[in-house]
Amino acid sequence: MKTVECINVAREAGHAVLSMDGAEYSVNLDDLQKVLIDLYGEPTPRKASTELLRPSLLPKLAQCPCFVSSPDAGEAAERGTRMDAAFRNLLMGVEEFKACQHLQPDEKESILWAVKTVRMLCSGEEVIADKNRCTFPQWHPRVTGGEADCICPILGKLFDLKSGQIRNYWEQQASYAKSIMEREFLDEVTCHLLFCDQQQIVTRKFTYQEAVSIVNGVVDSVDSGDGPRLCEYCEWCAAQNTCQLRNQAAGEALTLAASGTLEESFAVISQDPVKLADFITKAAVLESYVEKGKKKILEYLSNNKEVPGFKRVSCKGKDTVEPENVAKYATWIGVPKLLKAYGSLSAATFRKLFTEALPEKKFPEELVKTGAGYSYVKQTPVPKIKTNK
Numbered sequence: 157m158k159t160v161e162c163i164n165v166a167r168e169a170g171h172a173v174l175s176m177d178g179a180e181y182s183v184n185l186d187d188l189q190k191v192l193i194d195l196y197g198e199p200t201p202r203k204a205s206t207e208l209l210r211p212s213l214l215p216k217l218a219q220c221p222c223f224v225s226s227p228d229a230g231e232a233a234e235r236g237t238r239m240d241a242a243f244r245n246l247l248m249g250v251e252e253f254k255a256c257q258h259l260q261p262d263e264k265e266s267i268l269w270a271v272k273t274v275r276m277l278c279s280g281e282e283v284i285a286d287k288n289r290c291t292f293p294q295w296h297p298r299v300t301g302g303e304a305d306c307i308c309p310i311l312g313k314l315f316d317l318k319s320g321q322i323r324n325y326w327e328q329q330a331s332y333a334k335s336i337m338e339r340e341f342l343d344e345v346t347c348h349l350l351f352c353d354q355q356q357i358v359t360r361k362f363t364y365q366e367a368v369s370i371v372n373g374v375v376d377s378v379d380s381g382d383g384p385r386l387c388e389y390c391e392w393c394a395a396q397n398t399c400q401l402r403n404q405a406a407g408e409a410l411t412l413a414a415s416g417t418l419e420e421s422f423a424v425i426s427q428d429p430v431k432l433a434d435f436i437t438k439a440a441v442l443e444s445y446v447e448k449g450k451k452k453i454l455e456y457l458s459n460n461k462e463v464p465g466f467k468r469v470s471c472k473g474k475d476t477v478e479p480e481n482v483a484k485y486a487t488w489i490g491v492p493k494l495l496k497a498y499g500s501l502s503a504a505t506f507r508k509l510f511t512e513a514l515p516e517k518k519f520p521e522e523l524v525k526t527g528a529g530y531s532y533v534k535q536t537p538v539p540k541i542k543t544n545k
């Protein structure tokens with residue numbers, strides 16, 4: 157029997173790609189466990205370095221080199237996959253009704269915006285969305301190949317559709333950008349992230365060297381055994397409940413609360429921006445458990461189990477009338493009265509309706525009223541402090 161010399165495993169959401177001497181097999185996670193136990197006597201490869209990283213994991217590993225992806229695809233990921241498929245199909249010329257039939261109205265609106273944006277940014281040049289032509293082979297010994305959503309080789313453009321919150325994805329895009337530059341003989345690539353739910357484009361250029369160093373930087377940090385860093389992805393990390401740093405952080409926040417001097421301690425902490433940032437990061441770990449705890453309490457109360465100090469509050473759903481039914485009575489009620497009851501439209505929606513109805517007319521900018529702005533804080537990754545080893 158021939159001996160297998162090189163084994164790589166890349167876990168995806170719900171399945172894994174097992175590569176044995178270059179031959180790739182898609183296996184479910186249970187089968188993967190069995191194969192690994194057969195080979196190693198344990199469910200993980202002996203050397204962590206045999207596990208390949210997916211490009212989509214790189215932004216998370218850039219924030220915490222110990223991040224562990226969860227095999228559970230989750231609702232948001234399923235929504236993203238559905239929207240990705242519609243986006244690709246529309247760009248490949250599939251008829252709108254067919255391409256968007258599985259989408260909710262808001263998802264469809266987001267996707268149509270993304271498709272229109274790609275066409276506009278490519279000004280009539282060829283856009284490639286075919287999976288086979290957007291797939292890139294593995295180029296880094298530790299990172300799998302990947303698949304862009306669409307590319308425009310002639311303009312050196314790479315597009316990635318993103319649903320959900322606006323986040324950083326540059327490490328993933330760097331991996332694709334390097335492959336495109338190599339395949340299309342380009343010196344640089346412009347990457348457009350299409351945050352379709354917000355209808356926002358975020359753009360960045362990559363040179364070849366930049367793209368390589370970004371990916372190398374993440375892999376080096378993982379392979380050199382850098383410790384965990386609390387980050388915005390902790391809630392998605394499969395190690396969140398056992399992570400030592402997270403447990404320690406929660407412990408420290410609790411100690412402060414238990415010391416009985418919360419007000420005085422906080423007064424001291426709040427004088428120092430570094431201490432304040434550290435405290436908020438640690439307290440956020442507890443906050444996430446408060447949310448989980450509330451869900452559990454609701455479960456108890458719904459099953460008639462008493463929870464001291466808590467009661468279940470049920471709110472009746474809002475009574476509404478669909479717009480098409482309102483329209484039937486518009487003549488009697490009067491359109492101005494109805495519009496007043498509906499209230500102000502977002503400028504973006506009005507602009508869209510106006511442009512569709514009167515494409516040759518200039519949009520009346522003077523009608524747009526801007527409300528009062530507001531500020532809030534958002535946590536950003538803390539730059540890694542270099543230490544001499």
Ligand code: SF4
Pocket residue numbers: 220221222223224384385386387389390391393394395396397399400401402
């Ligand atoms: S839970 Fe721990 S290992 Fe996971 S991302 Fe957060 S700090 Fe990193």
